[in-house]
Amino acid sequence: xxxxxxxxxxxxxxxxxxxxxxxxxxxxxxxxxxxxxxxxxxxxxxxxxxxxxxxxxxxxxxxxxxxxxxxxxxxxxxxxxxxxxxxxxxxxxxxxxxxxxxxxxxxxxxxxxxxxxxxxxxxxxxxxxxxxxxxxxxxxxxxxxxxxxxxxxxxxxxxxxxxxxxxxxxxxxxxxxxxxxxxxxxxxxxxxxxxxxxxxxxxxxxxxxxxxxxxxxxxxxxxxxxxxxxxxxxxxxxxxxxxxxxxxxxxxxxxxxxxxxxxxxxxxxxxxxxxxxxxxxxxxxxxxxxxxxxxxxxxxxxxxxxxxxxxxxxxxxxxxxxxxxxxxxxxxxxxxxxxxxxxxxxxxxxxxxxxxxxxxxxxxxxxxxxxxxxxxxxxxxxxxxxxxxxxxxxxxxxxxxxxxxxxxxxxxxxxxxxxxxxxxxxxxxxxxxxxxxxxxxxxxxxxxxxxxxxxxxxxxxxxxxxxxxxxxxxxxxxxxxxxxxxxxxxxxxxxxxxxxxxxxxxxxxxxxxxxxxxxxxxxxxxxxxxxxxxxxxxxxxxxxxxxxxxxxxxxxxxxxxxxxxxxxxxxxxxxxxxxxxxxxxxxxxxxxxxxxxxxxxxxxxxxxxxxxxxxxxxxxxxxxxxxxxx
Amino acid sequence: xxxxxxxxxxxxxxxxxxxxxxxxxxxxxxxxxxxxxxxxxxxxxxxxxxxxxxxxxxxxxxxxxxxxxxxxxxxxxxxxxxxxxxxxxxxxxxxxxxxxxxxxxxxxxxxxxxxxxxxxxxxxxxxxxxxxxxxxxxxxxxxxxxxxxxxxxxxxxxxxxxxxxxxxxxxxxxxxxxxxxxxxxxxxxxxxxxxxxxxxxxxxxxxxxxxxxxxxxxxxxxxxxxxxxxxxxxxxxxxxxxxxxxxxxxxxxxxxxxxxxxxxxxxxxxxxxxxxxxxxxxxxxxxxxxxxxxxxxxxxxxxxxxxxxxxxxxxxx
Ligand code: SF4
Numbered sequence: 001x002x003x004x005x006x007x008x009x010x011x012x013x014x015x016x017x018x019x020x021x022x023x024x025x026x027x028x029x030x031x032x033x034x035x036x037x038x039x040x041x042x043x044x045x046x047x048x049x050x051x052x053x054x055x056x057x058x059x060x061x062x063x064x065x066x067x068x069x070x071x072x073x074x075x076x077x078x079x080x081x082x083x084x085x086x087x088x089x090x091x092x093x094x095x096x097x098x099x100x101x102x103x104x105x106x107x108x109x110x111x112x113x114x115x116x117x118x119x120x121x122x123x124x125x126x127x128x129x130x131x132x133x134x135x136x137x138x139x140x141x142x143x144x145x146x147x148x149x150x151x152x153x154x155x156x157x158x159x160x161x162x163x164x165x166x167x168x169x170x171x172x173x174x175x176x177x178x179x180x181x182x183x184x185x186x187x188x189x190x191x192x193x194x195x196x197x198x199x200x201x202x203x204x205x206x207x208x209x210x211x212x213x214x215x216x217x218x219x220x221x222x223x224x225x226x227x228x229x230x231x232x233x234x235x236x237x238x239x240x241x242x243x244x245x246x247x248x249x250x251x252x253x254x255x256x257x258x259x260x261x262x263x264x265x266x267x268x269x270x271x272x273x274x275x276x277x278x279x280x281x282x283x284x285x286x287x288x289x290x291x292x293x294x295x296x297x298x299x300x301x302x303x304x305x306x307x308x309x310x311x312x313x314x315x316x317x318x319x320x321x322x323x324x325x326x327x328x329x330x331x332x333x334x335x336x337x338x339x340x341x342x343x344x345x346x347x348x349x350x351x352x353x354x355x356x357x358x359x360x361x362x363x364x365x366x367x368x369x370x371x372x373x374x375x376x377x378x379x380x381x382x383x384x385x386x387x388x389x390x391x392x393x394x395x396x397x398x399x400x401x402x403x404x405x406x407x408x409x410x411x412x413x414x415x416x417x418x419x420x421x422x423x424x425x426x427x428x429x430x431x432x433x434x435x436x437x438x439x440x441x442x443x444x445x446x447x448x449x450x451x452x453x454x455x456x457x458x459x460x461x462x463x464x465x466x467x468x469x470x471x472x473x474x475x476x477x478x479x480x481x482x483x484x485x486x487x488x489x490x491x492x493x494x495x496x497x498x499x500x501x502x503x504x505x506x507x508x509x510x511x512x513x514x515x516x517x518x519x520x521x522x523x524x525x526x527x528x529x530x531x532x533x534x535x536x537x538x539x540x541x542x543x544x545x546x547x548x549x550x551x552x553x554x555x556x557x558x559x560x561x562x563x564x565x566x567x568x569x570x571x572x573x574x575x576x577x578x579x580x581x582x583x584x585x586x587x588x589x590x591x592x593x594x595x596x597x598x599x600x601x602x603x604x605x606x607x608x609x610x611x612x613x614x615x616x617x618x619x620x621x622x623x624x625x626x627x628x629x630x
Numbered sequence: 631x632x633x634x635x636x637x638x639x640x641x642x643x644x645x646x647x648x649x650x651x652x653x654x655x656x657x658x659x660x661x662x663x664x665x666x667x668x669x670x671x672x673x674x675x676x677x678x679x680x681x682x683x684x685x686x687x688x689x690x691x692x693x694x695x696x697x698x699x700x701x702x703x704x705x706x707x708x709x710x711x712x713x714x715x716x717x718x719x720x721x722x723x724x725x726x727x728x729x730x731x732x733x734x735x736x737x738x739x740x741x742x743x744x745x746x747x748x749x750x751x752x753x754x755x756x757x758x759x760x761x762x763x764x765x766x767x768x769x770x771x772x773x774x775x776x777x778x779x780x781x782x783x784x785x786x787x788x789x790x791x792x793x794x795x796x797x798x799x800x801x802x803x804x805x806x807x808x809x810x811x812x813x814x815x816x817x818x819x820x821x822x823x824x825x826x827x828x829x830x831x832x833x834x835x836x837x838x839x840x841x842x843x844x845x846x847x848x849x850x851x852x853x854x855x856x857x858x859x860x861x862x863x864x865x866x867x868x869x870x871x872x873x874x875x876x877x878x879x880x881x882x883x884x885x886x887x888x889x890x891x892x893x894x895x896x897x898x899x900x901x902x903x904x905x906x907x908x909x910x911x912x913x914x915x916x917x918x919x920x921x922x923x924x925x926x927x928x929x930x931x932x933x934x935x936x937x938x939x940x941x942x943x944x945x946x947x
Binding site for chain 2: 118119120121122124125126127128129130201205208209212213214215225228232235236239242246249250253254257258261279348350379383384385386387388391392394396399400401402403404405413414417418449451462465469
């Protein structure tokens with residue numbers, strides 16, 4: 001946890017290895033007094049001894065000395081060539097990025113052309129002309145590798161120079177030479193150093209390969225490639241002869257690659273966090289028999305979701321209970337992080353595997369009219385429910401459809417997943433659905449790709465797909481947030497029309513932070529804050545006479561009258577300062593206490609319960625009765 | 631699509647021309663007289679007559695422009711001239727040996743893809759599992775072992791100690807198919823290991839990335855069976871980047887065959903090349919390198935086209 005250490009912890013070990021690797025060969029005179037070229041024919045193939053730790057080779061030369069001095073040659077060739085390539089390439093790249101125009105073309109195209117050549121072949125071509133030797137090798141390798149540096153420096157410099165602080169210093173009139181040296185270069189050092197170590201490893205491979213062919217470093221100067229070449233003929237008598245240089249060479253390249261990998265991780269710590277396709281299985285903790293009110297299509301009872309290791313798990317949502325009814329639209333409202341999306345994913349059985357369900361019961365009415373307890377359903381059972389009895393549309397229409405498959409394919413896939421039928425019939429149904437959601441020239445679009453459609457059109461396709469098996473419940477997670485205002489209104493109208501005319505009995509769970517839209521579409525509103533429901537009731541009651549200070553703040557932050565569909569993608573509250581607490585840092589008592597204008601000492605004592613203020617309206621606030629409606 | 635094909639083919643042709651020009655101009659930009667250079671490098675001595683004779687065989691006595699046009703015309707007609715060492719027809723020698731090299735490359739590529747893609751996919755889908763950790767470790771090692779090291783060690787283990795496979799050599803398929811394929815195993819595996827490691831890494835990274843895309847969640851939400859989600863919405867999308875990387879690595883693959891053919895005494899293009907380099911037979915070296923570059927460009931064109939079939943968005947760019 002020492003933050004002042006400039007080297008990240010994971011870099012320490014590879015760095016030490018790398019330094020050892022580079023220093024050891026050059027410490028050869030300290031390690032062995034032997035001359036790598038001194039022959040002693042009588043002692044050829046002598047086994048390792050006290051004088052000769054690794055034995056002697058086919059000419060009786062000391063193998064340890066040859067390995068160490070051979071390492072000097074390989075490393076020198078590789079690092080000198082790489083350094084030249086890096087310096088020249090970076091200069092080219094920076095010049096290209098600075099002047100653009102023909103320089104840009106030259107820099108990037110050159111790399112394309114050189115990449116075409118299998119590097120060892122170009123090296124061979126040059127060796128034909130100039131003869132083998134270390135100098136030829138260095139020259140060839142630097143020519144081979146500088147375009148790659150040029151391309152990286154070019155691309156990175158363009159990226160960096162578009163960053164704010166560089167723009168700023170340019171605006172302040174800093175000379176461009178200074179900008180390049182002070183700001184651009186340090187910022188592109190990361191990718192360049194990765195390329196540097198990759199190139200060094202590649203250069204060693206090529207050098208040793210050429211030496212192995214007898215076209216690289218010229219004898220009697222030792223080199224690893226040559227040692228393997230020499231020992232090949234005797235591998236039966238003396239396997240050590242090939243093993244030792246093979247190990248030295250592989251280890252060297254491995255250490256450089258290892259260093260490079262760690263460096264890449266350190267510079268670009270993306271890591272693979274929970275992938276969206278890894279799902280955690282729902283559970284049920286309720287002993288109660290699954291039972292749904294006759295008009296309900298789904299219910300959530302006492303849902304509690306946690307994350308983190310079992311010993312110190314954090315509640316993401318707790319005590320969430322919801323009943324979703326047929327022909328009704330329930331809106332789930334709250335800021336990002338309030339737990340509204342998690343609640344809906346839990347209903348779909350789509351929770352990411354880093355989140356566990358600790359408590360609660362999730363019930364669903366399937367189309368066969370039976371009540372299904374998700375916690376008692378197998379993974380295969382969930383597959384049968386999803387898309388068939390319960391469907392979902394997501395926030396980002398731009399990325400929710402697979403870009404490499406035709407729209408028709410993806411729709412037919414949804415239909416055939418649950419309703420086996422001839423392809424033609426599925427196609428016709430899909431086209432009808434596309435027409436239903438208002439896609440012009442549906443037959444042509446059927447054979448088109450998602451990238452040919454606008455965001456609004458894609459969301460219509462998503463809706464058509466979600467309704468293709470006539471589910472009982474449709475979850476719409478911020479379905480309009482990513483869209484333009486006018487398109488938003490159209491999509492909302494479409495959803496309302498479909499619920500009225502097409503899908504009779506459909507229950508809609510509409511997740512949004514936009515109260516304007518909610519007031520348009522929802523019959524009931526459920527407000528969530530920091531993982532808990534804080535207010536719940538019929539839309540007109542909740543929105544006209546909010547009892548919870550948080551709901552009031554939400555209303556206050558609406559841009560205009562709530563008949564207006566204006567929305568911004570920014571779901572911060574304007575009316576109250578601050579942001580919702582992180583799940584691991586909730587204040588004691590009421591989670592809203594920090595931001596609540598009405599908070600009193602008693603609010604810190606215990607978490608308020610969700611109490612009825614009327615038959616249909618409940619609020620989680622100890623001062624609910626005192627709230628004056630605006 | 632047609633426009634895309636035309637554009638790509640045109641670009642490939644231009645690339646061929648550029649490569650040819652660069653190879654041609656190497657002779658022009660070397661300091662001094664190339665003929666003399668070829669005859670004297672490595673400390674040899676020569677006579678003015680020999681130099682003049684070589685200049686004439688290589689056409690170096692002509693003006694540069696004439697030489698260039700001559701070179702282009704000859705190359706187009708696949709007429710690479712004769713070897714300056716023994717006067718054999720270069721095109722013929724290449725025609726005889728090229729199929730053997732291609733066979734080696736094809737076998738190696740198939741092996742690399744057949745093992746790299748499934749293991750990479752499995753490792754990504756079980757990221758962090760024992761399988762993932764162990765396979766990733768082995769593959770990291772494989773990226774670091776030079777081909778000729780693998781080749782040499784394979785000969786030691788399989789031919790010298792276990793004596794189950796030949797240490798090298800070549801038998802024509804028509805003579806003895808079994809012997810032909812037995813001799814192919816070690817060279818093909820040696821060439822494939824590096825590529826296999828790269829394919830594995832790329833597949834693993836690509837599948838990991840594709841897994842977390844929104845459309846995968848959409849597919850799951852549709853109720854698609856897990857197997858289909860993986861095949862159609864993860865793997866299918868992951869293949870694009872993998873194929874591109876394979877294309878970029880082909881240069882290295884072609885380079886590997888040079889060493890592997892030498893190690894196993896496989897009578898492909900590379901044996902010819904190494905001998906030609908040793909003997910400073912410039913026309914032969916040049917012809918082989920042009921051939922290889924052409925193959926490389928054609929394969930890359932094929933990969934570009936394949937990629938555009940896999941991902942329709944590419945065609946727009
Ligand atoms: S309980 Fe207290 S802090 Fe919480 S909302 Fe009500 S008044 Fe505000």
